[in-house]
Amino acid sequence: METPYQNHIDKADYDHVYEPAEDSFLLIDALEKDLEYLKNKNPTFCLEVGSGSGVVITAFGMAFPETFCMSTDVNFKACVMSKQTAAHNKVNLETCNMDLAGSFTDNVFDVIIFNPPYVVTDSEECGGSDITASWAGGVKGREITDRLLNMIPKKLANNGVFYLLLIEENIPDEVVQIMSNYGYKSETVIRRKVRNEQQLVLKIFK
Ligand SMILES: C[S@@+](CC[C@H](N)C(=O)[O-])C[C@H]1O[C@@H](n2cnc3c(N)ncnc32)[C@H](O)[C@@H]1O
Incomplete structure (x- = not known):
């Protein structure tokens, strides 16, 4: 999968929107690893929740030009940046400034992608809509x-x-259990140690 062109982004914009980092690229690598599996699915609709700069959903859209790509983010500036990143890479992307995925039609997405705010913090720090929403x-x-x-x-x-995408502190086994209770299987597609962080991407499916 190609890394999207990002030179249109002014460095100062990353004061407000999550700058693509190792976790973003690990997620793209996970999708690339599963490219044949995803091609066989021939996805009609893909949603990235929390798209930030838009680098992940744009990479997906470049690899799957026939798929209708959507993204959400609670951070309005992230929605604008995602749309711009997609446009600069000739990807059609619908972005919605909203919480998670609640307002969409039921059972429509063939692929959902999420690199969440995964850092362990106090509850009070979490749930904002500015740059803190990237990590808290x-x-x-x-x-x-x-x-x-x-x-x-x-x-x-x-x-x-x-x-x-998860880190070890998120207790991935508990996530596997929660999704198993809903009838889903989980597999680790890829894992990587980044400084002190053990990052991994879970694939969750029936
Ligand atoms: C770790 S960043 C990932 C950004 C981008 N997907 C990437 O991989 O580079 C997490 C993103 O999730 C967004 N976010 C946090 N809480 C959210 C929520 N409740 N609904 C939608 N987006 C949310 C943040 O604003 C941020 O853009």
Whole structure:
């Protein structure tokens, strides 16, 4: 998968929007690793929740030009940047400035992608809509993630797949258990140690 062109972004804009980092690129690498699997799915609709700069959903859109790509972010500036990144790379992207995925039609998305705010913080720090929303994950770094996990059975198509980036502090085994209770299997697609952080991408599907 190609890395999207990002030179249109002014460095100062990253004071307000998450700058693509190792986690963003690990997620792209996970999608690339699963490219044949995803091609076989021939996805009609893909949603990235929390698209930030838009680098991940744009990479997806470049690899799947026939797929209708959508993204959400609570940070309005991230929505604007995602749209620009997609446009600079000739990807058609619909962006919505909203919380997670609650307002969408049920069971429509063939692929859902999320690189959540995963840093363990106090609950009070979590739930904003500015740059803090990029990293502040509350208890276990999972307060935002867990809310999306509970929406997945309603938002993912029956044959759909959900890619979720986690770190060890998020206790991935608990995520696997939560999704198993909903009838989903989970597999680790890729993992990488980044400085002191063990990052991994879970693939969640039926
Ligand atoms: C770690 S950043 C990832 C950004 C981008 N996807 C990437 O990989 O570079 C997390 C993103 O999730 C967004 N976010 C946090 N809480 C959210 C929520 N409740 N609904 C939608 N987006 C949210 C943040 O604003 C931020 O852009």
